[in-house]
Amino acid sequence: MKHRITTHQHLAVAGMALAFTITAPAWAASESLLYVKPPETAAAVLAPSGQRLALIVSNPQSRQALSVMDVPLNRPPRILQSYAEANVLQASWINDQRLVVRVAVTGPEVPLDGVALIAIDQDGGNERLLTSWRAWTHIPGTHMKSRVLTYGWDLLSTVEDGSADILVKERGGQDKQRLGRLDTLTGELRRLGDDVTFRAVQWVFDRAGDMPALRVRQQGRDRIVVKDSEASEWRTVWERPTADPDMPSPLALENGHELLVATRSGGDTEGLFVLDTRNGRLDPEPVLRVARYDVGPALVDRQTGKAVGASLVTDRPTSVWFSERLATAQRDLDAALPGRFNQIRCTACETSRFLVVHSSSDREAGEFLLYDTEQKKLVQIGRERPGIDPATQGRRTLHWITARDKLALPVVVTHPAGVSEKAALPTVVLVHDGPWERGSDRRWHAEAQFLAARGWRVLQPEFRGSTGFGRRHLEGGAGKLGEAALDDLADAVAWAAGQGLTDPQRVCIAGTGFGGTAALLAPVRSPGVYRCAAAMAPFTDLRTLDEETWFATSAKAPPRPFQELLGDAAARSAASPIVHAKAMKWPILLAGGDLDHQASPRDLDRLEEAATQAGAAVERIHYDEAHGFTSPANHADFLDRLAAFIDRALKP
Known part of the structure; x- marks a missing residue:
């Protein structure tokens, strides 16, 4: 280059x-x-x-x-x-x-x-x-x-x-x-720094680039340490075992001693609290906490270093402003752009006359606008996907359903445009990667809208192990991802059929990465629920998977120890599609990159051979890719092949 x-x-x-x-x-x-x-x-x-x-x-x-x-x-x-x-x-x-x-x-x-x-x-x-x-x-x-x-x-x-x-x-x-x-x-x-800062995993910086507060990790313990002045020594104000789910994450230091932190503090969802660095006491009253959804991150004015708000994702991206100036701007924007998800993006939030706004919806991929706070005027900067007419896109809704063990599960549904939402349609269950990630919300989603445009209803269940919905939801699948998470997917299908949204005889499941692994396992776990399964870059043999490989492309550390989340050797074997290949009798679309160092193409070849011998009709696609798509042309080709595969499998 x-x-x-x-x-x-x-x-x-x-x-x-x-x-x-x-x-x-x-x-x-x-x-x-x-x-x-x-x-x-x-x-x-x-x-x-x-x-x-x-x-x-x-x-x-x-x-x-x-x-x-x-x-x-x-x-x-x-x-x-x-x-x-x-x-x-x-x-x-x-x-x-x-x-x-x-x-x-x-x-x-x-x-x-x-x-x-x-x-x-x-x-x-x-x-x-x-x-x-x-x-x-x-x-x-x-x-x-x-x-x-x-x-x-x-x-x-x-x-x-x-x-x-x-x-x-x-x-x-x-x-x-x-x-x-x-x-x-x-x-x-x-x-910069010393032996303490070298062991930090999170930093709080002031506007001059100094570090008044850190979260450090050493020998299985996490500590929050602070400096009262540049010349003073680090002192510990909070300490817990590394695996403690209530360990606070430092976000911003205000007034010299008020450290804004994100923590569950004994509750289910993560909220924002104030830790007094003078005495190490956490204020029991949260600055912000929301039922069902984790809060974060804090929105910090880079000029002042103060938190002016917080963001969270409910059924849509949401900003809660502590600043009256920004709260007023948000109200004005929401009134000017009704029915949209309007996000203010700023650095000098309290002083800048102009604010960047990202506005989207379930049908609009998004556009950037410039907001003049003095003249109350919006000017469009540009749209993300002007080639797609929002009128052709489907409505997206979020529903909370009850799993078989009574856990509340969010499910996002994409309804094809121009089709009655009371019609029982052939359905695609789209499984997100992860498992320790947030899957979807009501914002425009490329794959879901592409599939819905072909007349299929699309379900995107936030199976247990997904992030953003509190501790019980996150940890509900620990050690049994081959069981509980797959049951969540089947429960979402049963719910959609019961609501008259889905034709239960015409359901296919698809996913990428872990979502692909789940797509391959789901018909084995729940016979008769799915007609076909499609997987892109799936992990087909979890018995040989190590932590370094699994998280090689992750920007975020796992919330629980790797072995604890995936389970023991028996659980990992049960969650490996290759172990169940002889039971696969349905159409399978199996795609992957020949340069993939995470989901081995050799493992995909082994699964193809074993499932074909068992009687499955396997369509295998090779791409000159690593783990995921870097070429839009390859990605588009996969979507076209996926649509053709589903169309063949779900024909009446």
């Missing part, structure tokens, strides 16, 4: 109501591709002063490019980073003049220099490569060392002190993690 600026490229202005348009992608249009190609506008981030806007947009090669435009939006944006074979994944303002950008070459495997952090001024000057996908810093043929950091280093946070510095962290295990303050103009790295 060449780290060069593409200059003199401008996007056409289309009036104040629509800030700009993007050139259509080079590839041929197809319906499935509209659902999975990169968004035409993927991000919009205001500079600290609110006078500039950084955008991630789709370029003519349908790669993600970086552009900057002035606020108000009366001039066309400037393209700063644009590549034919790489995507700009993230952009953050370092100060009002300078950005730090994460870039990655597209493809299933990362080539040399294929992932990088780059700093660049808003006018295109002073571009500097900060990190690169290399394991060394020496310059070949010399005795010199480059200041470009190796792939182990990544962006941790920006610093709100007006400097050109950022905070970086060396990625690796949680035994020790090195931190540094990096000058993005010179590439000079200053190491």
